[in-house]
Amino acid sequence: MTRNGPVALIFHALVVIFMLAPLVIVCLVAFTPENTLSLPTRGLSLRWFEAVFHHPDFVQSFWNSLWLAFLAATLAVALAVPASLAITRWEFPGRGFLNALFLSPLIIPHLVLGVAMLRLFAVIGATGSFGWLVAAHIVIVTPYVMRLLIAAISGFDRSVEQAAFSLGASEATVFRRVTLPMILPGVTGGWLIAFINSFDELTMSIFITSPSTVTLPVRMYMYATESIDPMMAAVSALIIGITAVAVLLLDRVYGLDRILVGQH
Amino acid sequence: MSATLPDSAPAAPAAPGEEAPERRVRSAPLFLSAPAALLFVALVLTPLFLTALLSFNQFDYATGRTGGFTLEHYLSVLTDEYYLEIFFRTFRISALATAICVVIGVPEAYILSRMGNPWRSVFLLVILAPLLVSVVVRAFGWSMLLGPEGPVNGALIALGIGRMKLLYTEGTVVVALVHVMLPFMVIPVWTSLQKLDPAVEQAALSFGASRGTAIVRVVAPQILPGILSGSLIVFGLSASAFAIPGLLGGRRLKMVATVVYDQYLSDLNWPMGAAVAVILLAANLIIMLTYHRVVEGHYRRRLG
Numbered sequence: 300m301t302r303n304g305p306v307a308l309i310f311h312a313l314v315v316i317f318m319l320a321p322l323v324i325v326c327l328v329a330f331t332p333e334n335t336l337s338l339p340t341r342g343l344s345l346r347w348f349e350a351v352f353h354h355p356d357f358v359q360s361f362w363n364s365l366w367l368a369f370l371a372a373t374l375a376v377a378l379a380v381p382a383s384l385a386i387t388r389w390e391f392p393g394r395g396f397l398n399a400l401f402l403s404p405l406i407i408p409h410l411v412l413g414v415a416m417l418r419l420f421a422v423i424g425a426t427g428s429f430g431w432l433v434a435a436h437i438v439i440v441t442p443y444v445m446r447l448l449i450a451a452i453s454g455f456d457r458s459v460e461q462a463a464f465s466l467g468a469s470e471a472t473v474f475r476r477v478t479l480p481m482i483l484p485g486v487t488g489g490w491l492i493a494f495i496n497s498f499d500e501l502t503m504s505i506f507i508t509s510p511s512t513v514t515l516p517v518r519m520y521m522y523a524t525e526s527i528d529p530m531m532a533a534v535s536a537l538i539i540g541i542t543a544v545a546v547l548l549l550d551r552v553y554g555l556d557r558i559l560v561g562q563h
Numbered sequence: 564m565s566a567t568l569p570d571s572a573p574a575a576p577a578a579p580g581e582e583a584p585e586r587r588v589r590s591a592p593l594f595l596s597a598p599a600a601l602l603f604v605a606l607v608l609t610p611l612f613l614t615a616l617l618s619f620n621q622f623d624y625a626t627g628r629t630g631g632f633t634l635e636h637y638l639s640v641l642t643d644e645y646y647l648e649i650f651f652r653t654f655r656i657s658a659l660a661t662a663i664c665v666v667i668g669v670p671e672a673y674i675l676s677r678m679g680n681p682w683r684s685v686f687l688l689v690i691l692a693p694l695l696v697s698v699v700v701r702a703f704g705w706s707m708l709l710g711p712e713g714p715v716n717g718a719l720i721a722l723g724i725g726r727m728k729l730l731y732t733e734g735t736v737v738v739a740l741v742h743v744m745l746p747f748m749v750i751p752v753w754t755s756l757q758k759l760d761p762a763v764e765q766a767a768l769s770f771g772a773s774r775g776t777a778i779v780r781v782v783a784p785q786i787l788p789g790i791l792s793g794s795l796i797v798f799g800l801s802a803s804a805f806a807i808p809g810l811l812g813g814r815r816l817k818m819v820a821t822v823v824y825d826q827y828l829s830d831l832n833w834p835m836g837a838a839v840a841v842i843l844l845a846a847n848l849i850i851m852l853t854y855h856r857v858v859e860g861h862y863r864r865r866l867g
């Protein structure tokens with residue numbers, strides 16, 4: 300089946316090496332027994348992973364990020380399901396505007412959202428609040444959820460719902476027993492992609508986190524600008540591991556190419 | 564509705580039963596989208612509006628107070644050499660990263676589309692999955708690869724070229740940006756290649772076109788919208804990139820995003836930072852909307 304010539308395959312191999320090299324070196328250096336950033340040439344060691352788990356700042360930031368991503372993804376799905384239903388199923392005044400508004404965080408640079416949220420939080424006296432940080436993350440992950448949900452809802456056969464209605468099911472029952480199960484891949488896929496995006500978000504969060512709400516990417520950025528030791532590599536390797544698990548889950552549940560490439 | 568109202572007016576008891584579903588349907592989308600709409604008005608429109616206002620406020624370095632009305636922040640962005648240089652550098656780096664993404668990403672998407680499964684799925688995953696790994700991790704990976712003791716310098720020494728200072732140079736920022744942005748180029752090109760009927764390329768070949776001619780005259784024109792769309796996404800994201808110049812550019816190599824960060828969190832001159840952020844947002848929106856116009860119009864002409 301492969302119809303690519305040797306030149307094409309060499310080019311392809313170089314691109315794959317280019318894409319994987321920075322991730323591979325991080326994972327290798329994480330296992331170094333030395334005190335400096337170096338490849339583990341004299342045996343492997345888990346000492347830097349241990350150091351991460353004994354570093355209270357990193358541990359706290361990890362839990363902050365996990366909790367934040369969980370809440371933001373869950374609430375974004377809860378808001379996006381009804382909103383996507385409204386946008387795909389009804390024609391109403393303001394529909395186009397709402398659709399554009401819900402997708403707007405995709406084209407507004409996160410840097411701009413970060414300074415804008417910082418200004419708002421300063422005005423209303425919410426600087427450094429975890430609740431408002433969650434709200435800000437809901438805003439940036441909702442578009443990803445909505446894209447999948449709108450695709451899932453427009454691609455489904457409404458005659459099944461009409462059959463349920465004609466058999467006497469109430470609207471709540473139809474939603475719970477028919478609509479929701481049919482859009483479930485979109486919902487779980489959306490939740491996962493929202494979780495990953497919230498967990499990784501740096502540029503907006505760096506403006507609106509306070510010392511007690513610092514997320515893991517922000518903590519890593521701060522740490523990397525000051526000192527670089529193999530502990531940074533160990534944290535990075537852990538993040539790569541967690542992301543890999545999430546990616547495999549996502550691929551199982553929804554198909555990674557469908558999410559990223561967006562084939563509807 | 565206008566047809567039913569006069570008739571149903573006398574028969575009042577029958578009307579509610581008939582009208583209820585219609586009224587429910589009319590208000591349902593508003594109820595369903597209201598929670599998300601409120602959140603987005605509160606946390607997207609309001610903050611952007613407040614930031615735009617802030618960018619016209621005066622800033623007093625001595626007291627740190629803001630207020631009043633001034634255009635000085637916008638004027639200094641347009642006239643001050645410091646800002647001009649940063650905007651020019653950001654433009655140069657983003658344009659270079661975009662060009663390299665086209666040169667690497669377009670052939671790569673084409674090669675991927677010609678592979679058979681399972682390799683196609685595997686390598687698509689390999690190319691796209693790094694998108695989901697935190698950008699801090701990827702920037703850190705590049706700082707190790709290109710560091711003074713890293714493997715790239717090791718190879719340069721082994722080849723007899725000798726050690727080079729790679730970190731904190733524009734070249735490193737460009738390389739890392741290409742790494743981060745490449746998936747955004749591969750995705751739209753891949754999508755337009757999927758829509759392409761392979762029979763058309765076959766037809767060109769069977770009529771005696773060379774491989775090169777077939778690619779240039781048949782494949783390229785059809786994937787051009789994908790390349791354009793990828794280029795704009797890559798350019799827009801590069802121009803507002805923060806972590807890559809922040810971690811790999813060092814203190815001297817500032818880009819727009821790192822300058823906004825400095826204004827906000829080091830100089831505490833929020834109005835100045837707000838003005839730069841507003842310009843960045845405006846530039847982004849103009850590029851995206853222009854593209855939308857051009858490409859949509861192009862398609863409509865071709866399809867209509």
